[in-house]
Amino acid sequence: MSNSEQLHALSAAEVGRRTAAGDLLVEDYARAILAHIDTTEPSLRAWVVYDPAQVLASARALDALPPHKRGPLHGVADIFLTQEYPTAYGSHWAGHRAQAGVDATAVAVLRGAGALIVGKTTTTQFAASTHGPATVNAVDASRTPGGSSSGSAAAVAAYQVPLALGTQTGGSIIRPASFNGVWGFKPTWNAISRDGVKICAAWNSLTCDTVGLFARSAEDIALASSVFGLSDPAPAPDASTLRLAFVKTGAWGNASEATVAAFTRARAALLAAGARVEDVELESFGDNNTQWHDTERYRAVIHPEGARAFLPDYETYPVSSRATERAKRLESDVVEQIEDGLRRTNDEHLAALDTYARLRPRLDKILEGYDAIITPSTTGVAPPLNDTRHTGNSVFCTMWTVLHVPVVNVPCITEDRLPVGVSVVGRRYGDAQLLQVAAAVGQVIAKAA
Amino acid sequence: MSNSEQLHALSAAEVGRRTAAGDLLVEDYARAILAHIDTTEPSLRAWVVYDPAQVLASARALDALPPHKRGPLHGVADIFLTQEYPTAYGSHWAGHRAQAGVDATAVAVLRGAGALIVGKTTTTQFAASTHGPATVNAVDASRTPGGSSSGSAAAVAAYQVPLALGTQTGGSIIRPASFNGVWGFKPTWNAISRDGVKICAAWNSLTCDTVGLFARSAEDIALASSVFGLSDPAPAPDASTLRLAFVKTGAWGNASEATVAAFTRARAALLAAGARVEDVELESFGDNNTQWHDTERYRAVIHPEGARAFLPDYETYPVSSRATERAKRLESDVVEQIEDGLRRTNDEHLAALDTYARLRPRLDKILEGYDAIITPSTTGVAPPLNDTRHTGNSVFCTMWTVLHVPVVNVPCITEDRLPVGVSVVGRRYGDAQLLQVAAAVGQVIAKAA
Numbered sequence: 001m002s003n004s005e006q007l008h009a010l011s012a013a014e015v016g017r018r019t020a021a022g023d024l025l026v027e028d029y030a031r032a033i034l035a036h037i038d039t040t041e042p043s044l045r046a047w048v049v050y051d052p053a054q055v056l057a058s059a060r061a062l063d064a065l066p067p068h069k070r071g072p073l074h075g076v077a078d079i080f081l082t083q084e085y086p087t088a089y090g091s092h093w094a095g096h097r098a099q100a101g102v103d104a105t106a107v108a109v110l111r112g113a114g115a116l117i118v119g120k121t122t123t124t125q126f127a128a129s130t131h132g133p134a135t136v137n138a139v140d141a142s143r144t145p146g147g148s149s150s151g152s153a154a155a156v157a158a159y160q161v162p163l164a165l166g167t168q169t170g171g172s173i174i175r176p177a178s179f180n181g182v183w184g185f186k187p188t189w190n191a192i193s194r195d196g197v198k199i200c201a202a203w204n205s206l207t208c209d210t211v212g213l214f215a216r217s218a219e220d221i222a223l224a225s226s227v228f229g230l231s232d233p234a235p236a237p238d239a240s241t242l243r244l245a246f247v248k249t250g251a252w253g254n255a256s257e258a259t260v261a262a263f264t265r266a267r268a269a270l271l272a273a274g275a276r277v278e279d280v281e282l283e284s285f286g287d288n289n290t291q292w293h294d295t296e297r298y299r300a301v302i303h304p305e306g307a308r309a310f311l312p313d314y315e316t317y318p319v320s321s322r323a324t325e326r327a328k329r330l331e332s333d334v335v336e337q338i339e340d341g342l343r344r345t346n347d348e349h350l351a352a353l354d355t356y357a358r359l360r361p362r363l364d365k366i367l368e369g370y371d372a373i374i375t376p377s378t379t380g381v382a383p384p385l386n387d388t389r390h391t392g393n394s395v396f397c398t399m400w401t402v403l404h405v406p407v408v409n410v411p412c413i414t415e416d417r418l419p420v421g422v423s424v425v426g427r428r429y430g431d432a433q434l435l436q437v438a439a440a441v442g443q444v445i446a447k448a449a
Numbered sequence: 450m451s452n453s454e455q456l457h458a459l460s461a462a463e464v465g466r467r468t469a470a471g472d473l474l475v476e477d478y479a480r481a482i483l484a485h486i487d488t489t490e491p492s493l494r495a496w497v498v499y500d501p502a503q504v505l506a507s508a509r510a511l512d513a514l515p516p517h518k519r520g521p522l523h524g525v526a527d528i529f530l531t532q533e534y535p536t537a538y539g540s541h542w543a544g545h546r547a548q549a550g551v552d553a554t555a556v557a558v559l560r561g562a563g564a565l566i567v568g569k570t571t572t573t574q575f576a577a578s579t580h581g582p583a584t585v586n587a588v589d590a591s592r593t594p595g596g597s598s599s600g601s602a603a604a605v606a607a608y609q610v611p612l613a614l615g616t617q618t619g620g621s622i623i624r625p626a627s628f629n630g631v632w633g634f635k636p637t638w639n640a641i642s643r644d645g646v647k648i649c650a651a652w653n654s655l656t657c658d659t660v661g662l663f664a665r666s667a668e669d670i671a672l673a674s675s676v677f678g679l680s681d682p683a684p685a686p687d688a689s690t691l692r693l694a695f696v697k698t699g700a701w702g703n704a705s706e707a708t709v710a711a712f713t714r715a716r717a718a719l720l721a722a723g724a725r726v727e728d729v730e731l732e733s734f735g736d737n738n739t740q741w742h743d744t745e746r747y748r749a750v751i752h753p754e755g756a757r758a759f760l761p762d763y764e765t766y767p768v769s770s771r772a773t774e775r776a777k778r779l780e781s782d783v784v785e786q787i788e789d790g791l792r793r794t795n796d797e798h799l800a801a802l803d804t805y806a807r808l809r810p811r812l813d814k815i816l817e818g819y820d821a822i823i824t825p826s827t828t829g830v831a832p833p834l835n836d837t838r839h840t841g842n843s844v845f846c847t848m849w850t851v852l853h854v855p856v857v858n859v860p861c862i863t864e865d866r867l868p869v870g871v872s873v874v875g876r877r878y879g880d881a882q883l884l885q886v887a888a889a890v891g892q893v894i895a896k897a898a
Contacts, residue, residue: 105760108761190757192757193760204642206643229757308640311554346878349878357803357806357807360803
């Protein structure tokens with residue numbers, strides 16, 4: 001690894017160890033990262049904004065810090081996502097790309113821990129699913145990277161950076177992690193502050209938007225999570241001690257052969273490793289008949305919330321007519337979601353909010369009997385790119401997002417050598433324990449592959 | 450009213466009517482507003498940022514709009530609030546003051562409806578109660594204006610502008626409205642998007658932060674609310690048809706003589722006007738023993754949320770030690786609230802979140818039996834300014850904020866001619882109906898005064 005050409009592939013943990021020990025200058029590491037981005041970016045197209053001169057200046061500033069001022073992520077390359085839209089997009093949004101001096105809270109935390117912020121990667125428009133960005137899948141360039149945090153997942157998978165932030169309102173971290181074969185972590189809702197994020201890169205549902213992370217290993221996910229207070233240094237449990245609930249959910253009918261195979265092989269491998277495995281139907285718990293998976297109820301939460309957040313984009317009195325604004329600024333399926341939100345009654349919205357509020361402590365209670373739930377991450381492998389650049393289905397993710405529980409995508413590989421993950425789900429604020437369980441699950445799955 | 454010296458005192462509705470009819474140029478109105486601010490600002494100190502040249506340029510741009518592009522708030526002067534802190538405050542926050550091109554969503558909606566945004570007014574630091582800004586009470590300069598939306602309430606009360614935005618996490622709209630004798634409206638949680646607001650001017654509790662409005666009349670509150678879809682043009686009901694629940698809450702022991710008198714006189718006036726008045730204890734409803742008013746439970750929601758949002762301010766690894774950061778950037782009571790949040794367990798936080806989630810539909814159900822709840826807005830009139838510029842007690846407001854129900858402060862005047870309001874509370878998303886009920890209540894109270 002003395003060849004600087006390979007420095008870009010180091011894990012975040014390894015970069016942190018070497019820079020702390022004085023074995024690696026952040027500037028040398030930054031040059032390796034930038035060279036690798038130069039090589040891979042023309043085909044991957046993961047980036048919206050990055051400025052090599054600024055990255056090198058930041059790297060030199062980090063190198064100049066005395067040892068006692070160095071943080072746990074000293075020099076580790078990291079990226080944040082932003083909205084891919086033209087700067088003439090509209091008066092309300094036009095300024096955001098220029099906010100060079102303003103970090104989202106999550107970025108400020110990473111920067112404070114010493115991370116080298118390299119730039120911003122692509123997302124779909126406000127999580128609009130059918131109009132993906134130009135980014136392609138890092139494993140197979142003929143396929144979608146998934147959305148909405150497309151660029152973050154692809155950049156990590158392509159070894160452009162070891163860590164990336166993302167946001168999830170439905171499945172926007174877990175889905176691209178599954179499609180690109182990397183680890184994705186959607187923490188407990190609001191465990192990482194969303195301040196400054198939603199403006200650029202999320203659907204703007206206060207109830208669902210969650211900031212999370214991508215990395216190539218469980219260790220790096222845990223390291224990055226530690227600066228947000230979401231992990232602890234205890235070792236991963238032995239897989240033979242785990243009690244795992246395999247949950248197909250009401251979305252199971254959408255699972256492709258690849259998803260069924262990944263789920264089944266994970267189950268077999270964990271059984272073989274001595275874990276206690278139970279096939280669980282959530283509906284069998286307790287005394288109510290509420291369906292846990294209900295896409296309409298999920299939409300009754302997020303669409304009215306999005307409609308209010310996009311009010312100035314959708315409806316701007318003096319500037320022009322509503323129809324003109326639509327065509328000019330918002331993707332057609334974003335408009336559809338806004339209009340669906342405007343159509344729903346307040347009573348329907350409140351009933352959905354209150355139902356999820358009631359289900360959250362119930363799910364936590366169910367999870368007291370298990371170390372984690374295992375469930376599919378996506379309906380299958382990444383779909384091929386097509387005219388609309390469809391970024392894939394989030395039907396296996398939305399339920400956990402709106403229930404606020406933490407989810408880790410553990411990468412799996414199909415027989416066709418394409419990635420498709422399984423999700424490991426814990427109880428709210430059980431993030432630290434979940435990361436350890438997911439690490440153990442990941443070891444078993446990797447060994448069985 | 451032909452004398453331009455008096456134009457500043459017009460209601461928002463009147464400005465909208467005259468500019469729409471072509472009877473008033475926005476530029477002339479803007480000059481009157483600016484002249485009145487020049488006169489009153491040296492003592493009131495409500496403003497952080499305002500640029501007369503920019504205001505006049507905006508006014509001329511509005512005058513140039515053809516009639517079909519004019520919105521319902523055409524030319525109405527409006528303000529937004531921002532954090533009053535030095536620009537050297539810290540790298541994370543330093544850029545925010547400079548974000549001239551970026552509107553909060555709520556500001557963008559007002560601007561889209563034709564509002565003339567005059568500038569930004571003061572708030573306390575992140576709603577820190579014991580370190581108020583320099584602003585004084587508009588009615589009595591020896592008293593606090595209340596916080597945290599201090600400047601907005603004072604500027605409206607002093608006729609500097611007819612409309613202002615504010616944010617409330619505890620009592621930061623209702624309290625300064627009560628203290629300055631103006632109408633304050635805290636809508637249903639998330640009914641007005643908080644995007645772009647929290648960064649500068651709120652405690653950053655996703656569960657409680659709410660964007661709302663100040664005005665000098667029920668009519669102007671309803672007009673401004675209409676552009677957010679929160680009011681309808683139906684006339685106010687006759688007071689004799691109202692069913693009102695007078696609720697003292699568990700905070701009643703904090704009520705001063707002035708508050709008791711305002712509450713009692715409102716009750717007597719509404720009775721005399723023919724309203725059906727009931728004295729209600731919320732605890733008497735239903736089968737659980739949960740206290741509705743519980744300051745500790747409220748803190749168990751907002752302090753951990755704030756602690757996560759302020760993580761980069763409180764704990765910044767490489768820059769300096771934690772103790773130094775504290776002293777340099779955060780007010781001492783903000784630090785106390787962050788540290789209280791860090792001390793509380795996740796289980797305590799979740800129990801508080803889930804309890805309020807359970808109480809919300811219960812309160813809506815109780816409100817099916819009434820047109821509104823009437824309850825005190827503040828513990829008394831505005832306290833005198835003192836060394837710490839204490840902005841007053843929010844104990845009567847926090848419960849309604851965390852329960853997400855809409856609240857209107859209806860101004861009342863004590864025998865000493867000092868303002869102290871009563872709160873009119875409705876069910877979630879019953880905002881439009883509540884505004885009408887509050888207008889009727891306000892008419893009765895004003896007539897009885």
